[in-house]
Amino acid sequence: MSLVLECSTRRFKKSKSPAFRAAGITLLGLCSPLNLRKLVRMNLTNFLTVVVTSASMLSAASAESEVPSDSKYWQSAASTEQEAYLEEKLPPGIQVVATALDGPVYADAQGRTLYKWPVSALRNGSLGDRAFGPSNCTEEVLRTEVGFMSPYPAGLLLPYADESVSCxxxxPPVLASADAVEVGKWSLAERADGTKQWAYDGFPLYASNLDKKPGDVLGGTKISSGGDGGVVRVPVGPLPDIPPGFKVLTSSTGRLLVNDEEYSIYTWDGDEANTSNCVQECLHSWTPVRAPQIAADNGDWAIIKHPSGINQWAFRTKPLYTHNYDTRSRSFAGSDVQGWHNVYTQRAVTPPAEFTVQDADFGGQVLADSRGKTVxxxxxRDDSVAQLACDHPDAAQDYRLAICGNGDPEVCRETFPYIVADADAQSDSSLxxxxxxxxxxGRRAEAGEEGTLHVWAYRQRPVYTYAGDQEPGDTDADAFGEFYGTxxxxxAFVLRDIYSNYAFRR
Amino acid sequence: MTHFWAGTTGSGVRSLALFFTTLAVAGAATAELPKPYQKDGRIGYVLTDKAWVIYEGDGLEAQCPQGLNASGVRQQFAELFPMDGDQEWTVKETRLMREGRMWHPETSEESFPYHDAQGEIAYGLNLDGKVDADDFMNPDGVAGVDNQLQRAIGCTPGWRSDGQFVHFESLFAIGHSYNRWMIEISGVDDLVNDDDVTVTTYRGLDDLFTDATGDGFIAGGTQRVDARWGENFIEETKGKIVDGVLTTEPIKKARVPWAMRFVGYYDVLDFQLKLNLTAETAEGIFAGYVNAEQWTNRLNRNWGSHHQSYGTVSAASEYRAMRRLADAYPDPETGENTAISGAAEIKLTQVYILHPDEE
Structure with missing residues (x-):
């Protein structure tokens, strides 16, 4: 059953409203709020009938929302698209490994991803390694907080103070043999015990004890960090093989291609292979990305002749454009236009099918569960001198329990429920x-342990919903916790944020 | 009223000039909406400054005779967990315990002193149509003003006119377009006296139009309506203009964006406007009720314990005051009021509002 409301005057349609959508109400024209209310009053009988009839549909409202497989954000597991990179001389035993979110990274001989720990300022001091300086990740047993995050003082005993944990x-530092030789960007840092540690761009390198197999990047991400989240580790990898004038950014959905001012790059379904059909009216909204006269084709990249006579870049045979109406960097606005798409060197693989994509009031889209509740x-990260991660089930849970439930696991489960999965559920995405x-x-359950919950995890961390979110797209727990939740x-698992540069929240 | 950080600092002479200019414009506009700011009887304004407002004309000694609240996050921590002795404190029993209280506040008694603001005058409006014993008078002597928020936060430094929130909340709002809140008055025949106008609220998409200093805002800018993501910010009500002052009928729930870096808004219940209009500016207040839980959620998400420490704010203590002084929207089960009355001082600058069908 459906009801059509037609507004005779301007201005807004409420077709996004889950209640209208679930009740099968279609709005024609642009309705002002008063118009809508009048229309609803006029059609009250029908409206109530529809609502009653459709009550069972409310819970299925999200079924009409975007599902990941329909989304522009991800690629299928069958896709072979991976980011090409610039090869450089490597020390013996160092290799390049493809990863699901961060593109190619350097790894040691066992395939463990390599990370750097660049120095960063916190509120009350700085931590991390300086380029071409010694490693500040030591064997010192960690007992107390360093007091750099404000407003809490130094000297508080860490949850693992009795467990002889060290940085x-x-x-683990990536150690080099005694006869190792520096090569290219790869240099050697001397540790306090006299051993040599590989460094890249001057930054000492480490593996993460969270990474268990090649391709794991569980110790950090290339997504930029806001600072107050602690001094983070960053995976190290080769430069993407892209022409000058472009950048690749790690986003929450993959490696996004942008220009050197970080404005998004787009392709159009109306083009043919290495041929642009964007002329006349099309050029009012889209600008071909110009290629210089002296550049040459290379790998995924080709230079084509736009009908206007200029050289234009094409990537994987698709001519490239910027969107004239993008008012902010890293935008997805161009992809709202039928047939136009953001460009990635590689996208993350589609999340499990039960997840959905929802519009959010903050101005963007979030990943949501099957009911439409934001994920x-x-x-x-603790405030020790080592800034260790405490966001996974193998770490002390005291931090999380304080925020989600005032220390009470039961309150936590009510406030931030896990997203329960079938025990044998599978995901095409390794993430x-x-x-x-x-x-x-909050820790991993032992085999056969009573009360075990099987839950969805992203990058080996459980994901949650928030009890306070009432409607699909609510994000009332985004930034819930110390320093904006960082x-x-x-x-929130943000896929797109139209207003700010916090599009890819870390 | 509050002195905002942006648009007014160091601009006394400029403001005075603008005042007289505005008077001249208003005087010349008694017959019709002044051009070039009108379009089809519509005039739009975009929010440039906002702050929850405390009337401070009584003086600090009268308003806060016991002194300002001096027990914020940092002070409470120091009192509970002295670090100068031999005792070793754990992260769990100190920092995390206090954070837990902050994110899951409760109404049980606590040992920290908390002072409510005193006095009989407050900015605001009569939201419930009654004149009760705990109501205020506005500075013009009108009785029945509902503003229990002033009692709750009026003696906390962070919320007063020289506190950090007035400064930072406007500063971040200017730089973060998520906060681009607008009103459009339509059906306007006369910007000075018109007994039947329609007021619609929107969220905008664009940056503010500033002068060369970057501190002042210029009329005549354009804002596109955020029709897709900002749907829940669109509300409509009726109003009237009397002697250049716009007042509106209540909007049951008006969503006002209030984000510092991330997301946030207040759902202001029984929302009303009272604004002095000129062709270039709209200045005055909005008033309404805010749910105490939402208030605390927004406070903590926008301003965590580090930022609350700037102005001796403690969300855990403040929540108790909010719940104690809440004066509307009783919980159907407990009967306890859930929302507190208050008012915000706002400044808006004329802007051309571009609707989707006009882009």
């Missing part, structure tokens, strides 16, 4: 997995 246990990621969790402790708290 190097969590971040949240939990972030945590997603089903994890067995003891909900009382230090110890929750952030």
């Amino acid at each position: 190097v246990q969590a971040w 949240y990621l939990y972030n945590c 997603w997995s089903v994890m067995a969790i003891n909900p009382n402790t 230090r110890n708290g929750y952030k």
Whole structure:
């Protein structure tokens, strides 16, 4: 059953409203709020009939929302698209490994991703490594907080103060043999015990004890960090093989191609292979990305002649454009136009089918569960001198429990429920997995443990919804926790943010 | 009223000049909406400054006779967990315990002193149509003003006119277009006296139109309506203009963006406007009720414990005051009021509002 409301005057349609959509109400024309109310009053009988009839549809409202497989954000597991990179001389044993989100990264002989720890300022001091300086990740046993995050003082005993944890246990240095020789950007840093540690661009390198197999990047990401989230580790990789004038940014959905001012690059379905059909009216909204006269084709990249006579870049045979109406960098606005698409060197693989994509009031889109409730990621780094991650089930859960439930696991489960999965559910994406969790402790459950919950996890961290979110697209727990949820708290799984440069929240 | 950071600082002479210019414009506009700012009887304004407003004309000694609240996050921590002795404190029993209280506040009694603001005068409007014992008078002597928020936060430094929130909330709002809130008055025959106008609220998409200093805002800019993401910010009500002052009928729930870096808004219940209009500016207040839970959620998300420490704010303590002084929207089960009355001082600058069908 459906009801059509037609507005005789301008201005807004409420077709996005889940209640209208679920009730099968279609709005024609542009309706002002008063017009809408009048229309609803006029059609009250029909409206109520529709609502009653459609009550069962409300819970299925999200079924009409975008599902990941329809989305512009991801690629299928069958896709072979991967980012090409510039090869450079490597020390023996160092290799390049393809990863699902961060593109190619350097790895050691065992395939473990390599990370750097660049120095960064916190509120009360700086931590990390300086380029061409010594490693500050040591074997010192960590007992107390360093007090750099404000407003809390130094000297508080860490949750693992009695467990003899050190920085190097969590971040084993990538050691070089005694006769290792520096090559290209690869240099050698001397550790306090006299051993040599590989460094890249001057930054000492580490592996993460969270990474278990080649391609894992569980110790960090290339997504830029806001600072107050702690001094983070960043995976190190080769430069993308792109012409001058372009950049590749790690986003929440893959490696996004932008120009050197970080404005998005687009392709058009109306073009043919290495041929642009964007002329006349099309050029009012789109500008071909110009290629210089002296450039040459290279790999995925070709120079084509636009009908106007200029040289234009094409990527994987698709001519490239910028969108004249993009008012902010990293935009997805051009992809709202039928037939136009953002460009990635590689996208993340589609999340499990039960997830949905929802418009959010903050101005963008979020990943949501099957009911349309926003998915949240939990972030945590302790305030020790090593800034260790506490955002995964193998770490102390005290931090998370404080924020989600005032220390009470039961309150946590009510406030930030896990997203429960079938125990045998599978994901095409290596970023997603089903994890067995003891909900009382927040840690991994032992095999056969009573009360075990099987939950969806992203990058080996459980994901959550928030009880306070009432409607699809609500994000009332985005920035819920210390320092906007970056230090110890929750952030929405944001796919797109039209207003700010925080599009790819970390 | 509050002195905003942007648009007014160091601009006394400029403001005075603008005032007289505005008077001249208003005087010349008694018959019709002054051009070039009108279009089809419509005039739009975009928000440039906002702050929850505390009347400070009584003086600090009268308003806060016990002194300002001096027990913010940092002070409470220091009192509970002295670090100068031999005792070793754990992260869990100190920092995380306090963060837990902040994110999951409760109404049980606490040992920290908390002072409510005193006095009989507050900015605001009569939201419930009654003149109650705990109501205020506005500075013009009109009784029945509902503004319990002033009692709750009026003696906390961070919220006062020289506190950090007035400064930062406008600063971030200017730079973050998510906060681009607008009103459009339509059906306007006369900007000075018109007994039947329609007021519609929107969220805009664009940056503000500033002068060469970057501190002042210029009339005549354009704002596109955020019709897709900002749908829930669109509300409509009726109003009237009397002697250049716009007042509106209540909007049951008006969503006002209030984000610093990330997301946030207030759902202001029984929302009303009272604005002095000129062709170039609209200045005055909005008033309404805010749910105490939402208030605390927004406070914590916009301003965590580090930022609350700037102005001796403690969300955990403030929540108790909010719930104690809440004066509307009783919980159907407990009967306890859930929302608190208040008012915000706002400044808006004329802008051409571009609707989707006009782009």
